[in-house]
Amino acid sequence: MSYLTVKDASKQFGGSVRALDGVSFAVERNEFFTLLGPSGCGKTTLLRSIAGFADLTAGSISLAGAALDAVPSHKRDIGMVFQDYAVFPHLTVAENVAFGLKARKVPATETATRVAEALNTVRLGAMAARLPAALSGGQQQRIGLARAMVIRPKLLLMDEPLSNLDAKLRIDLRDEIRDIQKSIGIAAIYVTHDQEEALAISDRICVMNAGRIEQIGTPQEIYADPRTIFVASFVGTMNILPQEAASHLGLESSRVHQWAIRPEHIQLDQGNLAPDSVRLAGRVEKYTYLGREAHVMAQTPAGKIVVQLADPAPSLRMEPGSAISLAFRRQDILSFDSKGVRLEGRGN
Amino acid sequence: MRVSFWTLVSIFAWLILIALLVVPLGSVLLSSVQDQAGSFTLANYARFIETPRFRTAFLNTLIIGFGGLAGSLLLGSAMAFCMARIEIRGSRIVSLLAILALVSPPFIGAYSWIVLFGSGGLVRQTLMSWGIFIPPIFGLWGILIVFSFKFYPYVYLLASGALANINRSLEEAAESLGLTPFQRVMKISFPLVLPALSAGGLLALIHSIADFGTPRLIGRGFNVLATEAYTLYSAEVGSNLSMATTISIVLILLSMFFVFAQRYMSRRNVYHGNLINKPVKKKLTGFPNIAAHVVVYGIALIGAMPAFIAAIYSVRRTSGPVFHPGFGLDSYRRILYNLADVVQNSLTFSFATVALIVTIGTLIGCLVARKMSVNNSLLDATLMVPYVMPGIVVGIAFVAAFNSPPLALTGTAAVIILSIFIRRLPYSVRSSASALRQVSPSMEEAAISLGYSPSRAFMKVTVPLILPGIIAGGMLSFVTAINELSSSLVLYVGSTATMPVRIYIAINDGDYGTAAALSTVLLVLSSTAIYIAFRLMGRDERALL
Numbered sequence: 001m002s003y004l005t006v007k008d009a010s011k012q013f014g015g016s017v018r019a020l021d022g023v024s025f026a027v028e029r030n031e032f033f034t035l036l037g038p039s040g041c042g043k044t045t046l047l048r049s050i051a052g053f054a055d056l057t058a059g060s061i062s063l064a065g066a067a068l069d070a071v072p073s074h075k076r077d078i079g080m081v082f083q084d085y086a087v088f089p090h091l092t093v094a095e096n097v098a099f100g101l102k103a104r105k106v107p108a109t110e111t112a113t114r115v116a117e118a119l120n121t122v123r124l125g126a127m128a129a130r131l132p133a134a135l136s137g138g139q140q141q142r143i144g145l146a147r148a149m150v151i152r153p154k155l156l157l158m159d160e161p162l163s164n165l166d167a168k169l170r171i172d173l174r175d176e177i178r179d180i181q182k183s184i185g186i187a188a189i190y191v192t193h194d195q196e197e198a199l200a201i202s203d204r205i206c207v208m209n210a211g212r213i214e215q216i217g218t219p220q221e222i223y224a225d226p227r228t229i230f231v232a233s234f235v236g237t238m239n240i241l242p243q244e245a246a247s248h249l250g251l252e253s254s255r256v257h258q259w260a261i262r263p264e265h266i267q268l269d270q271g272n273l274a275p276d277s278v279r280l281a282g283r284v285e286k287y288t289y290l291g292r293e294a295h296v297m298a299q300t301p302a303g304k305i306v307v308q309l310a311d312p313a314p315s316l317r318m319e320p321g322s323a324i325s326l327a328f329r330r331q332d333i334l335s336f337d338s339k340g341v342r343l344e345g346r347g348n
Numbered sequence: 349m350r351v352s353f354w355t356l357v358s359i360f361a362w363l364i365l366i367a368l369l370v371v372p373l374g375s376v377l378l379s380s381v382q383d384q385a386g387s388f389t390l391a392n393y394a395r396f397i398e399t400p401r402f403r404t405a406f407l408n409t410l411i412i413g414f415g416g417l418a419g420s421l422l423l424g425s426a427m428a429f430c431m432a433r434i435e436i437r438g439s440r441i442v443s444l445l446a447i448l449a450l451v452s453p454p455f456i457g458a459y460s461w462i463v464l465f466g467s468g469g470l471v472r473q474t475l476m477s478w479g480i481f482i483p484p485i486f487g488l489w490g491i492l493i494v495f496s497f498k499f500y501p502y503v504y505l506l507a508s509g510a511l512a513n514i515n516r517s518l519e520e521a522a523e524s525l526g527l528t529p530f531q532r533v534m535k536i537s538f539p540l541v542l543p544a545l546s547a548g549g550l551l552a553l554i555h556s557i558a559d560f561g562t563p564r565l566i567g568r569g570f571n572v573l574a575t576e577a578y579t580l581y582s583a584e585v586g587s588n589l590s591m592a593t594t595i596s597i598v599l600i601l602l603s604m605f606f607v608f609a610q611r612y613m614s615r616r617n618v619y620h621g622n623l624i625n626k627p628v629k630k631k632l633t634g635f636p637n638i639a640a641h642v643v644v645y646g647i648a649l650i651g652a653m654p655a656f657i658a659a660i661y662s663v664r665r666t667s668g669p670v671f672h673p674g675f676g677l678d679s680y681r682r683i684l685y686n687l688a689d690v691v692q693n694s695l696t697f698s699f700a701t702v703a704l705i706v707t708i709g710t711l712i713g714c715l716v717a718r719k720m721s722v723n724n725s726l727l728d729a730t731l732m733v734p735y736v737m738p739g740i741v742v743g744i745a746f747v748a749a750f751n752s753p754p755l756a757l758t759g760t761a762a763v764i765i766l767s768i769f770i771r772r773l774p775y776s777v778r779s780s781a782s783a784l785r786q787v788s789p790s791m792e793e794a795a796i797s798l799g800y801s802p803s804r805a806f807m808k809v810t811v812p813l814i815l816p817g818i819i820a821g822g823m824l825s826f827v828t829a830i831n832e833l834s835s836s837l838v839l840y841v842g843s844t845a846t847m848p849v850r851i852y853i854a855i856n857d858g859d860y861g862t863a864a865a866l867s868t869v870l871l872v873l874s875s876t877a878i879y880i881a882f883r884l885m886g887r888d889e890r891a892l893l
């Protein structure tokens with residue numbers, strides 16, 4: 001039996017809104033598990049059901065072998081990190097971190113050492129006596145993290161903890177979170193709508209859409225082997241082509257509804273192509289230089305296609321309207337049926 | 349467990365509203381449509397329409413309402429513009445003076461204007477000795493002057509807040525599009541502060557209509573609905589409760605009409621300022637600078653003048669009601685020896701009221717803020733009714749409802765406490781609800797996830813966070829409670845007279861020394877309470893509205 005199991009979880013808010021619709025998954029000890037999906041897909045609802053702040057309409061949750069359904073939230077021993085930090089403004093940094101230990105009647109000396117240890121882990125040792133209002137957003141979220149970890153919970157839940165921080169800090173702190181989670185070996189469920197963050201931080205990702213699970217897998221599986229058109233287009237960028245494009249791609253299209261190929265799998269034709277390559281003539285519509293890479297938007301008989309060029313030469317010019325030839329390998333083309341489910345076999 | 353607790357609070361809140369609002373209002377309505385025999389009649393309303401005296405009072409009420417509105421808008425917006433956009437020296441003092449004008453009881457204003465500009469008024473006599481004749485201040489113009497200088501802070505505080513929050517980029521954008529400064533003000537700034545102006549104006553209008561002390565003291569025959577209702581009720585011979593209740597209903601309808609009219613007019617105009625690019629205050633020089641200072645200090649000093657007059661006159665030597673040259677503490681001595689029970693009444697009633705308001709208002713505030721439901725929205729809406737009820741009406745309604753068993757409360761201290769309680773309850777509910785809304789629910793959830801039960805999480809986290817706001821709200825309620833005149837005047841008996849009631853009586857008796865000393869005591873108590881409130885919640889004048 002897995003460490004945390006969620007079985008057939010459904011949640012219906014008043015009226016017909018189905019925030020969760022038959023969600024099942026399992027998380028292992030030490031695992032960093034991420035819920036990824038667009039906003040409104042039910043991530044927060046799922047997390048709050050695990051924490052006990054929301055009751056499921058149907059389904060069950062168990063943690064470490066015990067059913068959670070009848071356990072009130074304050075007895076679940078689940079640490080939580082909030083999007084708006086939820087740091088207590090009337091308590092000092094150290095008092096914030098000690099707050100959960102007080103409820104557990106941990107002796108004062110042990111509290112002091114554990115608080116100091118937790119504050120050092122999140123690099124706030126020097127701030128212990130300050131009030132949170134004097135700290136930056138990133139520091140406040142570190143307090144939130146230390147406060148949740150110091151009680152040594154059975155499970156750590158984080159609901160978009162980085163979404164209120166600026167880009168640079170977000171990347172630093174997400175690496176820290178990941179390192180801390182691995183070093184104390186705790187099971188963590190992390191919620192985000194940022195696919196790059198999910199890929200960077202997770203052992204496994206669960207992609208959700210409209211209250212349902214689309215796919216669960218490692219970052220590699222989610223990115224390179226998406227099971228549905230939703231996952232394919234939500235994680236990373238994807239060129240989606242209609243069924244009619246088949247003739248131009250030289251493909252068989254009996255059951256296929258849509259084709260998809262990643263921009264980085266397309267190259268500009270420069271002769272030496274692999275044997276199973278497909279060639280497509282087109283015209284430049286727009287050229288976007290981004291430094292590390294460049295995007296060429298091309299109008300082709302199969303539809304609009306974006307090509308990603310790695311490490312583009314600064315001198316490269318692409319005038320709108322000029323003719324180009326695109327090339328990609330048949331094995332990199334994904335095909336999906338009319339329900340958006342992946343059809344087996346690459347390139348069909 | 350927790351659910352049933354909040355259900356209890358909800359039931360309790362409705363019981364309070366039924367007992368202190370629905371029943372009194374129902375009694376007023378009933379009494380206005382019943383004849384002597386107790387059968388249904390519209391004769392009172394017919395009489396109201398037919399009698400020239402009442403028609404005049406109705407018209408007069410509209411005149412002083414809109415007059416007070418116009419004067420307050422003029423003074424308030426002029427001051428708001430200067431304070432928000434121009435560097436004024438000592439602007440902190442100016443806002444203190446505005447607060448002083450706001451918290452001094454309105455009839456002190458009337459009294460001080462009489463002291464200076466009445467028939468034998470100090471300034472008027474001096475001017476006459478120089479050969480300059482001005483008419484005594486009594487009548488319509490007196491009322492309008494008092495109202496304008498008393499109620500302008502409503503407009504000033506709301507409008508200056510709005511002006512200070514207009515994103516400067518908006519005005520710069522207008523400038524870059526080629527609008528002249530005048531066009532800019534008319535097309536950009538004015539529409540943006542219009543909601544605040546109309547909200548402040550509404551407060552001035554409603555208070556002008558409801559005010560009883562000022563027209564009574566300074567009107568000299570200029571009767572309005574509030575004074576007519578009181579006269580009808582209190583006439584020694586032929587007290588006419590059913591006609592008084594009829595006028596009360598008219599007054600309530602009038603106030604409600606203006607509240608809804610203002611809501612309707614500003615229904616689309618809700619702007620949320622963003623604080624990224626705040627307007628800067630301009631430093632003026634030369635004549636414009638002097639003019640701006642004269643305007644600001646002129647309004648502020650005249651507005652606060654009644655408080656100073658009261659303080660000065662309270663230490664003049666007196667014997668009986670007559671002033672003598674020189675200074676002394678005779679008036680305070682008289683309070684100490686003869687009126688200590690009145691001071692004590694005021695303090696006891698106010699503390700009792702505040703205790704009730706704080707506990708019950710906070711509970712209902714939590715209910716309204718945290719437990720969204722149709723029932724609670726309805727509760728919130730019903731709580732708006734006491735907000736538009738003039739004090740005189742509350743007093744008459746309580747008499748109509750509690751004069752006979754099973755609830756024969758008239759003449760008790762309880763009825764005065766309850767009447768102030770119900771009038772102030774809406775403010776308290778709103779302020780505690782808004783304090784609570786500022787505490788993110790995830791605070792409490794964080795505590796729960798750390799192992800605290802929901803009730804302990806509430807006590808450990810939410811209560812400490814909202815406590816300063818609640819105490820501050822209590823202090824402001826104390827100010828209202830201790831200054832309340834009109835409902836107490838209807839409800840008091842000899843043993844339950846309060847300071848405002850005694851001041852009113854003293855002024856009527858020409859005992860100005862006692863009135864001044866009692867007023868000064870009131871002002872000191874009010875200022876202390878406001879000082880504590882501002883210390884606790886940060887200085888926010890708009891909390892006083």
Ligand SMILES: Nc1ncnc2c1ncn2[C@@H]1O[C@H](COP(=O)(O)OP(=O)(O)O)[C@@H](O)[C@H]1O
Nearest residue numbers: 013014017019038039040041042043044045046
């Ligand atoms: N308290 C609530 N009442 C009604 N609907 C809700 C409530 N909370 C969430 N929802 C709805 O449930 C859906 C999922 O919300 P949520 O779990 O917050 O999504 P996410 O966290 O993925 O953005 C949304 O459609 C949202 O509108």
Ligand SMILES: [Mg+2]
Nearest residue numbers: 040043044045
């Ligand atoms: Mg969410």
